[in-house]
Structure formats: C-alpha cells, structure tokens
Amino acid sequence: MSFELLQDTLNDDDIAGLAQRLDHPDEAVRRIAVLDLAEQEDPALLPLIARALAGDASPTVRREAAERLGGWEDDAVVTALCDALDDDAPEVRTAAAQTLSGLKTGEAAEVLLARLTHPAPFVRSAVLRALRELRLPQAAAPALALTRDADAAVRREAVGVLGWLRLDHALPRLAELAERDPDAGVRRAAVGALAVEGAAAGALLAALRDSAWQVREEAAITLGKLRVAEAVDALDAALRDEYWQVRLQAARALGRLQAVGALPGLAALITHPISNLRKEVVLALGELRHAAARPLLQQAQTDPDPEVRKAARIALAQVDAASA
Numbered sequence: 600m601s602f603e604l605l606q607d608t609l610n611d612d613d614i615a616g617l618a619q620r621l622d623h624p625d626e627a628v629r630r631i632a633v634l635d636l637a638e639q640e641d642p643a644l645l646p647l648i649a650r651a652l653a654g655d656a657s658p659t660v661r662r663e664a665a666e667r668l669g670g671w672e673d674d675a676v677v678t679a680l681c682d683a684l685d686d687d688a689p690e691v692r693t694a695a696a697q698t699l700s701g702l703k704t705g706e707a708a709e710v711l712l713a714r715l716t717h718p719a720p721f722v723r724s725a726v727l728r729a730l731r732e733l734r735l736p737q738a739a740a741p742a743l744a745l746t747r748d749a750d751a752a753v754r755r756e757a758v759g760v761l762g763w764l765r766l767d768h769a770l771p772r773l774a775e776l777a778e779r780d781p782d783a784g785v786r787r788a789a790v791g792a793l794a795v796e797g798a799a800a801g802a803l804l805a806a807l808r809d810s811a812w813q814v815r816e817e818a819a820i821t822l823g824k825l826r827v828a829e830a831v832d833a834l835d836a837a838l839r840d841e842y843w844q845v846r847l848q849a850a851r852a853l854g855r856l857q858a859v860g861a862l863p864g865l866a867a868l869i870t871h872p873i874s875n876l877r878k879e880v881v882l883a884l885g886e887l888r889h890a891a892a893r894p895l896l897q898q899a900q901t902d903p904d905p906e907v908r909k910a911a912r913i914a915l916a917q918v919d920a921a922s923a
Contacts, residue, residue, distance in 0.1 A: 617632055617644075620632035626659060630660045633660060636648055637667035648667055649675065669698045669701050681699070696725035699729035700729050708730075708733070708738075714726045715727070720749075727756035738760050739764055746776060758785060762792030770798055774799035777802045787816075790802075790818050791817050816842070819851075823855045824855075831856055834856070861887075865880050877902060878906050881902075889918065
C-alpha cells in the first residue's frame with residue numbers, strides 16, 4: 600500500500616490504537632507497534648517512537664525505536680538518539696550510534712556539538728562519527744581538541760572529522776598523530792586523513808615504517824593518492840614487506856607514480872601466491888607504460904586467475920599505446 604493511500608485509510612482511532620499498543624505488556628506487540636508507527640512516515644508520530652526509545656522496559660523495543668528514527672533529522676529526534684547513546688543496553692547504544700551516523704544534513708548540528716563534552720567516551724566518539732560526513736566548519740575546533748582525548752576511539756573519530764574537513768591548519772596535528780599516537784588505529788586514521796595536497800610527506804614516509812602493518816598499508820595508499828615522488832624508494836622497499844596487503848598497496852602506488860625503476864621489484868611479485876597481489880602488480884606494470892614490462896605482462900596472460908589475465912590484457916594495451 601502506498602504512503603498516500605495508507606494515510607487516507609488511517610484515522611485518529613487507528614493512531615490511538617497504535618499508541619495504546621506501545622503500553623501492551625507483551626514486548627513483541629510493542630515492537631510491532633513501533634514498526635507500524637514508523638511506517639506511517641508522519642512526523643507527528645515521531646514523539647511516540649521517541650517515547651518508546653526513551654522509556655520502554657525492553658532493550659529490543661528500544662533498539663527497534665532507535666533504528667526506526669533514521670531519516671528524521673529534527674532537533675527532537677537527534678536529541679532522543681543522543682540520549683540513547685547513554686542507554687544501559689549495548690545493543691541500544693549501538694543502534695542509536697548507527698542511526699546518528701546516517702545523518703545527511705547539519706540540521707541538528709548544535710544538538711550534536713553540545714554532546715562532545717559528554718563524560719562517556721562512547722558518546723563522544725559516536726557524536727564525532729555522526730558529524731564526520733556532515734563537514735560542518737564549526738566541528739573543526741572541538742574535533743581538533745578531541746585529538747588529545749584520553750580514549751583512542753574518540754581520537755580516531757576526531758581524526759575522521761578533520762580528514763573530511765581537509766583543513767590546512769590541522770595537518771601538523773594529524774602528522775604528529777600519524778607518527779606518535781600510541782594507538783595503531785589512530786595512527787592509521789591520521790595517515791589516511793593526510794591524503795590532502797600539502798600534507799607532510801615526512802610523516803607519511805615514517806608511517807611506511809610503522810610497527811603496525813595496517814598503518815604501513817594506509818601510508819602506501821595515501822602516498823599513491825598524493826603521488827609523492829620522493830616516496831618511490833620507500834615504496835619499492837615496501838614491495839618486500841612481510842604483509843602482502845602492504846605490498847599490494849605499494850605496487851598500486853608505484854604504478855600511479857609511473858616509477859619505472861621499481862620494475863624489478865614488481866617483477867619479483869608476478870608469481871606471488873596471492874592472486875589479488877598479482878593483479879595489482881600487473882596493473883602497475885601497465886601504468887609504467889614501458890616496453891620492458893611487456894615480457895612480464897605476456898607471462899601474466901597465462902596466469903591461472905582470470906582476473907589477472909584480464910588485467911594483463913589491459914596493461915599490455917597501455918604499454919602498446921605508449922610505444923605507438
């Protein structure tokens with residue numbers, strides 16, 4: 600039934616009946632009532648769903664209410680969801696955080712920003728996650744301050760906000776976090792956030808030597824995105840990293856940089872047992888657009904993996920076009 604037809608068939612008694620079901624002793628009935636209320640898509644009914652979120656005795660019902668409030672971004676709804684970040688039940692807190700992360704406009708920005716001083720780290724990190732893709736300039740200062748939070752999850756989400764805002768004045772702090780934060784997740788997020796023109800190449804090169812392979816992987820990705828020419832030697836060395844994921848991203852970056860000098864290092868990986876890595880190596884060889892890559896690419900045309908063979912055809916076409 601369409602929304603318009605449903606609205607026509609409902610009357611005040613129907614709404615009153617749905618509201619009464621929210622007080623039913625059976626939690627399954629209350630949960631279905633929340634679903635039915637949400638299906639009306641009527642903003643006037645949002646207070647009833649918010650009431651279930653705030654006061655129902657069942658975590659299952661409260662979680663359902665948190666999920667169903669998605670798509671509504673007025674102050675009252677966002678306030679109810681922020682309040683639910685403090686819920687006793689982990690599943691309700693998680694659902695509220697997930698719903699908040701789906702916000703598309705900055706309509707309730709002040710509600711969110713006010714929660715950044717909340718004593719609970721979970722609340723601070725969830726609110727930062729909700730602010731991230733909104734790209735609100737007024738979130739910059741508190742996010743920068745929260746990169747010094749005692750909680751690693753909060754620092755990581757604060758870095759995410761700054762990464763989306765792409766602010767020049769935040770780059771020194773992001774570079775510092777990329778090199779020195781004690782948490783590998785924060786370092787990795789900071790490295791990713793440095794993927795902006797003018798970022799500190801030194802911090803990215805240092806990240807390529809990080810003790811955590813995930814940080815090294817992110818460093819290779821970022822150096823490739825920025826096409827940092829002075830990173831060629833370090834990326835070439837990363838082709839011998841103990842983790843194939845790092846090697847893969849190093850190969851991709853070297854291809855973007857058209858680093859012909861890395862050809863021997865790439866050639867050594869043409870028969871690596873991981874097919875995803877072989878595919879990226881082949882594509883990188885194509886981006887070199889150098890005739891010396893042709894024998895390797897011809898060899899890759901007989902690879903057992905069809906994706907590698909397809910990549911080899913594409914790469915050979917690039918080399919041939921460059922020669923022509």
